[in-house]
Amino acid sequence: MTVDADTGGESRVRPATPDVPGAQGSAPPPPGTWSAQNSAGYPSPAGLTADVVVLTVRDGAVRVLALTTDDGRVALPGGFVGAGEDPADTAARKLTEKTGLRDLYLEQLGAFAAPGRDPRGWIPTVAHLALVPADTTPGDPAAAWIDARAAHDWAFDHREILAAALERVEGKLWWSNVCVGVLPGDFALADARAVYDAVARTTYDPGTFARDLRATGLIEPTGEERRAGKGRPAALYRFASREPAWGAGRRKRVKA
Amino acid sequence: MTVDADTGGESRVRPATPDVPGAQGSAPPPPGTWSAQNSAGYPSPAGLTADVVVLTVRDGAVRVLALTTDDGRVALPGGFVGAGEDPADTAARKLTEKTGLRDLYLEQLGAFAAPGRDPRGWIPTVAHLALVPADTTPGDPAAAWIDARAAHDWAFDHREILAAALERVEGKLWWSNVCVGVLPGDFALADARAVYDAVARTTYDPGTFARDLRATGLIEPTGEERRAGKGRPAALYRFASREPAWGAGRRKRVKA
DNA sequence: CTCGTTTCTTGTCGTATTGACTTTTTTACA
DNA sequence: TGTAAAAAAGTCAATACGACAAGAAACGAG
Numbered sequence: 001m002t003v004d005a006d007t008g009g010e011s012r013v014r015p016a017t018p019d020v021p022g023a024q025g026s027a028p029p030p031p032g033t034w035s036a037q038n039s040a041g042y043p044s045p046a047g048l049t050a051d052v053v054v055l056t057v058r059d060g061a062v063r064v065l066a067l068t069t070d071d072g073r074v075a076l077p078g079g080f081v082g083a084g085e086d087p088a089d090t091a092a093r094k095l096t097e098k099t100g101l102r103d104l105y106l107e108q109l110g111a112f113a114a115p116g117r118d119p120r121g122w123i124p125t126v127a128h129l130a131l132v133p134a135d136t137t138p139g140d141p142a143a144a145w146i147d148a149r150a151a152h153d154w155a156f157d158h159r160e161i162l163a164a165a166l167e168r169v170e171g172k173l174w175w176s177n178v179c180v181g182v183l184p185g186d187f188a189l190a191d192a193r194a195v196y197d198a199v200a201r202t203t204y205d206p207g208t209f210a211r212d213l214r215a216t217g218l219i220e221p222t223g224e225e226r227r228a229g230k231g232r233p234a235a236l237y238r239f240a241s242r243e244p245a246w247g248a249g250r251r252k253r254v255k256a
Numbered sequence: 257m258t259v260d261a262d263t264g265g266e267s268r269v270r271p272a273t274p275d276v277p278g279a280q281g282s283a284p285p286p287p288g289t290w291s292a293q294n295s296a297g298y299p300s301p302a303g304l305t306a307d308v309v310v311l312t313v314r315d316g317a318v319r320v321l322a323l324t325t326d327d328g329r330v331a332l333p334g335g336f337v338g339a340g341e342d343p344a345d346t347a348a349r350k351l352t353e354k355t356g357l358r359d360l361y362l363e364q365l366g367a368f369a370a371p372g373r374d375p376r377g378w379i380p381t382v383a384h385l386a387l388v389p390a391d392t393t394p395g396d397p398a399a400a401w402i403d404a405r406a407a408h409d410w411a412f413d414h415r416e417i418l419a420a421a422l423e424r425v426e427g428k429l430w431w432s433n434v435c436v437g438v439l440p441g442d443f444a445l446a447d448a449r450a451v452y453d454a455v456a457r458t459t460y461d462p463g464t465f466a467r468d469l470r471a472t473g474l475i476e477p478t479g480e481e482r483r484a485g486k487g488r489p490a491a492l493y494r495f496a497s498r499e500p501a502w503g504a505g506r507r508k509r510v511k512a
Numbered sequence: 513c514t515c516g517t518t519t520c521t522t523g524t525c526g527t528a529t530t531g532a533c534t535t536t537t538t539t540a541c542a
Numbered sequence: 543t544g545t546a547a548a549a550a551a552g553t554c555a556a557t558a559c560g561a562c563a564a565g566a567a568a569c570g571a572g
Contacts, residue, residue: 043339044303048369048380083299083378084371111367111382113304115340122339124304124380126367190520206520208560215558231519232567446549462549464531471529487548488538 046121050090051078051158052128053109053165054099055148056136057182057198062169064148064162065098065138074146075155076162078125087126095130100139105131105181107244109164117157127161129168131181173199177218177245186222188234189213216247302377306346307334307414308384309365309421310355311404312392313438313454318425320404320418321354321394330402331411332418334381343382351386356395361387361437363500365420373413383417385424387437429455433474433501442478444490445469472503 053076054065066074077098081090088108096102106128113124138144146152148166152159172178173196182195193209213219219237227233239245309332310321322330333354337346344364352358362384369380394400402408404422408415428434429452438451445466452469453459469475475493483489495501 042303042336045301047298047300080298081369086371087367087369087380108366110364111343111380113337113343113382115342124343124367124382126369126380188520205561207522207562210521212559227568228519230517230569232521234520444549461532463533463551466550468530483539485548486540486546488550490549 043122045124047123048081048087049078049118049123049125050081050087050094050128051076051112051125051161052091052095052098052106052130053162054095054130054132055165055169055182056132056134056145057195058134058145060194060198062148062166062198063145064165065132065143066146066152067140067142068144069155073153073155074158076127076158077140077143081126088128091126091128091130095132098138098140098143099132099136101132101136105129105178105244107168109161109168112157112161114157125156125161127164129165131169131178133182133184169199174212174216175247177239177241177247180239180242183239186224186226186236186238188226188236190234192219192237218245218247299378301380303379304337304343305334305374305379305381306337306343306350306384307332307368307381307417308347308351308354308362308386309418310351310386310388311421311425311438312388312390312401313451314390314401316450316454318404318422318454319401320421321388321399322402322408323396323398324400325411329409329411330414332383332414333396333399337382344384347382347384347386351388354394354396354399355388355392357388357392361385361434361500363424365417365424368413368417370413381412381417383420385421387425387434389438389440425455430468430472431503433495433497433503436495436498439495442480442482442492442494444482444492446490448475448493474501474503 052065056063056065065077067077069075077094079090079094081087088106092102092106095104095106107130109127109129111124111126115122117123117125148162154162169178179192179195179199183192189210190206192213193204193206196209196213197203218240220240222236222238224236225233226236308321312319312321321333323333325331333350335346335350337343344362348358348362351360351362363386365383365385367380367382371378373379373381404418410418425434435448435451435455439448446462448469449460449462449465452465474496476496478492478494480492481489482492
């Protein structure tokens with residue numbers, strides 16, 4: 001292996017002491033360990049985890065799947081990434097464990113690797129965002145839905161991760177099909193509106209909402225309709241794509 | 257340490273064999289190494305790097321700072337994250353090394369940790385995005401500005417990382433002050449327009465551009481003006497904030 | 513069966529925003 | 543003094559937005 005660009009490309013002659021803060025005080029790992037695959041004595045994390053912010057909308061509120069820890073705090077589901085595993089797969093695996101669901105909307109939020117974030121050692125995490133249907137029951141007795149915007153005593157840096165997740169969902173609401181995960185395959189516009197209301201913390205006008213959501217091109221009518229108790233039956237829609245997609249939002253127009 | 261939420265909260269009794277793919281085939285690291293800080297035998301990465309996509313706009317094109325590797329490919333600047341170091345600090349450090357600049361627009365893009373992305377071993381990277389002034393000269397002789405949208409033979413998964421960076425910049429162009437890094441402290445609207453034109457790959461109308469950029473509230477007039485050669489002097493502006501900020505873009509309005 | 517209620521759908525309208533264009537102002541230079 | 547260049551300011555039709563009103567289709571009480 002000759003390529004060495006990740007160190008800056010200038011170190012074909014490796015310095016005796018790596019120019020990395022903290023490397024001087026901490027002994028480099030001996031050969032024969034995982035860290036020895038590193039071609040020099042750079043420190044390596046004690047592990048890598050993948051956390052999942054599992055969100056849904058129920059009773060007009062955004063809710064997040066939380067586990068209770070030994071010391072009474074709440075934490076996001078997550079787990080260690082296996083060797084040869086993609087963090088996204090780890091997240092999907094944990095999601096399936098906790099909800100029994102698979103093939104959901106799952107997206108990476110980013111890396112959280114501040115030193116000291118995990119008291120067990122140097123363990124960065126790759127945070128993910130998932131959205132699941134409202135009727136999902138946690139498969140783990142220690143897991144429960146809690147109000148995502150209420151104050152909680154989060155473990156680790158999970159408060160920060162949750163904040164990033166909420167910001168992401170709010171920002172993408174009208175520009176993407178993030179809500180694919182929350183809404184069932186067929187849904188009425190009123191269902192969608194309830195979700196949008198909860199996420200955006202507002203109350204959309206039914207007529208305007210219908211016009212605007214249709215204008216995004218993200219949904220298409222199924223032709224079916226649903227009668228629920230009183231009133232006129234609602235036409236059912238589905239998302240044109242269940243894969244992550246972008247709508248015809250109007251960020252600044254770009255000439256074709 | 258009793259909290260163990262990152263493993264899912266259910267493993268107070270740790271299984272003899274961790275339920276992590278790949279953990280069976282690879283021997284867990286012996287005690288006394290970095291990986292030993294992990295409370296069980298979970299595999300740990302061989303290192304963690306931080307890469308930086310350094311972008312600027314010159315001659316009407318978006319350009320990225322690239323290093324040439326031994327085998328003639330191009331690679332993003334980056335380096336190993338030290339123990340006790342935040343990847344953002346690593347990125348800032350590398351950025352300063354390559355450009356001599358500090359306190360620039362620097363933002364995390366996300367984690368790239370696909371297995372096999374680095375032939376040297378299991379080395380996830382935290383990718384960052386930076387924007388620097390157009391007149392920045394690389395401090396490293398092996399570094400050069402190349403067209404960010406032209407085809408190149410990128411090392412590692414750097415093509416993917418660059419694509420994410422470009423998408424991020426394009427998406428945030430009108431909603432944030434991403435361009436702070438590219439534009440000098442004082443700039444004319446024509447300067448800003450040139451940058452926006454290059455990033456958005458379009459040609460904005462000067463009058464409309466001025467009206468719309470002012471409407472974002474991201475910039476404010478300095479009171480100064482600049483005369484360059486012919487024509488009427490241009491009023492100078494500055495960004496209201498050099499810190500990452502959001503403009504008054506109109507994603508769907510939210511009731512106050 | 514008819515009326516009133518409920519719920520969803522469709523239409524209207526004033527206002528704000530957008531993109532393209534034109535006009536005016538101010539400078540440099542021949 | 544005239545002319546070209548560059549920036550600023552103004553104009554205008556098309557469209558998007560938000561609030562509201564009206565129509566349509568179901569249910570249930572009387």
